[in-house]
Amino acid sequence: MYLKFAVFCLLIIKTHCFYTGNSVIVDLTSDNFHKLVKNAKEVWLVEFFAPWCGHCKSFVNDYEKAAKALDGVIKIGAVNADDNSALVKEFSVQGYPTIKIFNAEKGTTKDYQGEHTAKALVSFVLNIVQNKVNTRLVGDLSPAVFRLKHVKELTERNFDDTVLASKESWLVVFYSPFCKHCKQLATQWSNIVSSLKDKIKLGSIDASFYTTKASEYKVTGYPTILFFPKGKKKSSSGIQYSGIRTADDIIEWVMEKFAENLPPPEIVQILDFYSLESTCDKKPYCIVSILPHISDCQSKCRNEYLDILKNVSSDYKKWQWGWVWSEANAQPHLEEGLQLGGAGYPTMAAVSVTKMKYSVLAGSFSYDSINHFLRDVSFGRGDTKPITLEEVPHILTTLPWEGKDVERPPETIAEFGDELLDTFRDDPIFKDSKDEL
Numbered sequence: 001m002y003l004k005f006a007v008f009c010l011l012i013i014k015t016h017c018f019y020t021g022n023s024v025i026v027d028l029t030s031d032n033f034h035k036l037v038k039n040a041k042e043v044w045l046v047e048f049f050a051p052w053c054g055h056c057k058s059f060v061n062d063y064e065k066a067a068k069a070l071d072g073v074i075k076i077g078a079v080n081a082d083d084n085s086a087l088v089k090e091f092s093v094q095g096y097p098t099i100k101i102f103n104a105e106k107g108t109t110k111d112y113q114g115e116h117t118a119k120a121l122v123s124f125v126l127n128i129v130q131n132k133v134n135t136r137l138v139g140d141l142s143p144a145v146f147r148l149k150h151v152k153e154l155t156e157r158n159f160d161d162t163v164l165a166s167k168e169s170w171l172v173v174f175y176s177p178f179c180k181h182c183k184q185l186a187t188q189w190s191n192i193v194s195s196l197k198d199k200i201k202l203g204s205i206d207a208s209f210y211t212t213k214a215s216e217y218k219v220t221g222y223p224t225i226l227f228f229p230k231g232k233k234k235s236s237s238g239i240q241y242s243g244i245r246t247a248d249d250i251i252e253w254v255m256e257k258f259a260e261n262l263p264p265p266e267i268v269q270i271l272d273f274y275s276l277e278s279t280c281d282k283k284p285y286c287i288v289s290i291l292p293h294i295s296d297c298q299s300k301c302r303n304e305y306l307d308i309l310k311n312v313s314s315d316y317k318k319w320q321w322g323w324v325w326s327e328a329n330a331q332p333h334l335e336e337g338l339q340l341g342g343a344g345y346p347t348m349a350a351v352s353v354t355k356m357k358y359s360v361l362a363g364s365f366s367y368d369s370i371n372h373f374l375r376d377v378s379f380g381r382g383d384t385k386p387i388t389l390e391e392v393p394h395i396l397t398t399l400p401w402e403g404k405d406v407e408r409p410p411e412t413i414a415e416f417g418d419e420l421l422d423t424f425r426d427d428p429i430f431k432d433s434k435d436e437l
Contacts, residue, residue, distance in 0.1 A: 026077040044102040053096040065118035113156035146204035150197040154205040169200040170228040176208035179222035191247040259318030273395040280322035289325040292345040333393035
């Protein structure tokens with residue numbers, strides 16, 4: 001009798017055979033899905049299954065238990081994937097069983113990533129319902145606030161492959177739509193993204209929905225901000241931010257963490273236009289140093305100045321500036337455009353092409369003086385001048401310095417012709433000078 005009934009189910013009414021006699025689980029099809037689920041206000045829990053799927057058959061009892069427990073709390077349905085391929089394609093179902101939550105937030109669809117047990121499923125759904133009630137009570141924070149253009153939306157399914165498998169640095173915010181502090185962070189988030197998008201990767205995850213990931217990363221409050229350093233990662237690699245949640249404080253903290261894995265920037269000699277462009281293009285600032293001519297400041301002297309630049313640049317590596325140098329008069333058009341060299345050498349300018357402004361070092365070419373100058377630059381302080389040039393100054397092609405001294409021209413006494421000397425022989429000054437010699 002049971003065998004005949006099983007065959008009858010398999011051939012005729014596949015969905016109801018999986019959940020026969022249980023009116024709580026709604027048979028969803030391509031004909032009724034959008035009317036009942038997609039356009040509804042209620043939260044729906046929907047399983048996509050295949051009649052031939054062994055895991056689906058094993059999940060029947062747990063799904064029925066969960067459905068009975070949640071009856072009257074949310075709506076529960078099931079889709080036979082073999083009979084409703086259009087729905088399978090529409091919702092990108094790639095394996096069975098796949099469980100999705102509809103309308104946890106208005107018009108949204110999310111995958112359930114937890115264990116396939118009645119207890120885990122009910123706990124997950126109740127958490128969603130609680131969040132939905134809380135958002136109505138205290139006001140909704142739209143998740144779109146954290147899903148800006150350069151921010152990856154993370155889930156339990158893609159988190160590890162996206163963040164942990166990446167070699168890049170990541171900043172991830174764990175948030176909840178009903179969280180008051182998340183709303184406050186949301187006002188700062190766009191500034192944070194704008195400042196960091198070219199340096200690190202950014203992501204956001206609704207921790208109130210993806211509770212398994214929140215638990216894995218020990219998220220006990222919202223928002224929780226984690227920084228994952230560059231290179232190989234594991235779940236314990238995340239470093240939690242515990243400072244004040246303002247854009248400036250978060251950005252500064254991130255840049256400090258980011259810089260810990262960066263090598264010191266190279267101090268590049270300007271040999272041609274390419275060497276300048278490749279070092280400074282798309283950098284927030286280009287630090288241009290003009291050192292004395294080698295004949296006025298031999299290798300020991302020049303290396304002392306270069307060492308100062310190396311030490312200072314290492315301290316400011318988190319800002320990812322470009323650092324270049326040239327010797328006096330080797331790039332006259334550049335010096336003229338930045339008004340450098342008038343007070344002598346060495347000298348320095350911090351140039352921002354994006355902001356069309358630059359600042360010139362007013363103090364000595366020492367570590368302390370340059371450090372003070374660049375601190376003002378990094379915080380947008382100090383005197384600045386507008387870049388009035390319509391194009392980049394012409395950069396001359398020069399030879400690289402090989403690290404050697406150069407011979408100075410010999411200082412010789414002018415050899416005068418006899419006829420010219422005769423005109424000075426009777427001059428008293430000439431005679432006195434000759435006697436002293």
